[in-house]
Amino acid sequence: MPFVPTGLEGLLVFEPRVFEDARGYFFEAYNQSVFNQAGVHDRFIQDNQSYSTYGVIRGLHYQLQPHAQCKLVRVLEGTILDVAVDMRKNAATYGTVFTIELSTANKKQLLIPHGFAHGFSVLSQAATVLYKCDALYNKESEGGVIYNDPDLAIDWKIPEKDVIISDKDLLLPSFKNAINNF
Numbered sequence: 001m002p003f004v005p006t007g008l009e010g011l012l013v014f015e016p017r018v019f020e021d022a023r024g025y026f027f028e029a030y031n032q033s034v035f036n037q038a039g040v041h042d043r044f045i046q047d048n049q050s051y052s053t054y055g056v057i058r059g060l061h062y063q064l065q066p067h068a069q070c071k072l073v074r075v076l077e078g079t080i081l082d083v084a085v086d087m088r089k090n091a092a093t094y095g096t097v098f099t100i101e102l103s104t105a106n107k108k109q110l111l112i113p114h115g116f117a118h119g120f121s122v123l124s125q126a127a128t129v130l131y132k133c134d135a136l137y138n139k140e141s142e143g144g145v146i147y148n149d150p151d152l153a154i155d156w157k158i159p160e161k162d163v164i165i166s167d168k169d170l171l172l173p174s175f176k177n178a179i180n181n182f
């Protein structure tokens, strides 16, 4: 079974079947039939890709309803600590932080359903991250939580002196003050 539960509803780790031979390797990064058979029916309509150097933290971001995005995150180059925070107020796991290393080496992917804030830190010298989305970008519906929120206390595995973050992300609200319609 290529999907590994995380204990948070809808948040799944996808571990593709990798075919290795003397040339290198091959794997299906995404196959709709495989996902559908696992009960995952999200229809991805936008692919995003970002490149970041060591110490960069992007996030925590989400889009509010009705523009919420399910994301399927993978790493093309490098290693990241991927972070998903459950923003679903009625969920028993509301406020729970899930972290996982995604890398070129482990080829793991993270499926993040609607209602989660998403971010990542770059642990390698650089990282190229690709993620599929089931809803289009909608700037007006963007929400977020500041990376160093004291209640979430996320360990991004980057010394504070090395953190590189956008001015926009430094202005994000705390978890308890974040705009949230999930």
Ligand SMILES: Cc1cn([C@H]2C[C@H](O)[C@@H](COP(=O)(O)OP(=O)(O)O[C@H]3O[C@H](C)C(=O)[C@H](O)[C@H]3O)O2)c(=O)[nH]c1=O
Pocket: 048, 050, 058, 059, 061, 062, 118, 119, 120, 136, 137, 166
């Ligand atoms: C997200 C997005 C951005 N943009 C434009 C807007 C800005 O001019 C520029 C950089 O955007 P931003 O600084 O929001 O990029 P990230 O900080 O990597 O944002 C992402 O970070 C975390 C990890 C996420 O999961 C979200 O998908 C996304 O918010 O790309 C677009 O044109 N389309 C898009 O879908």
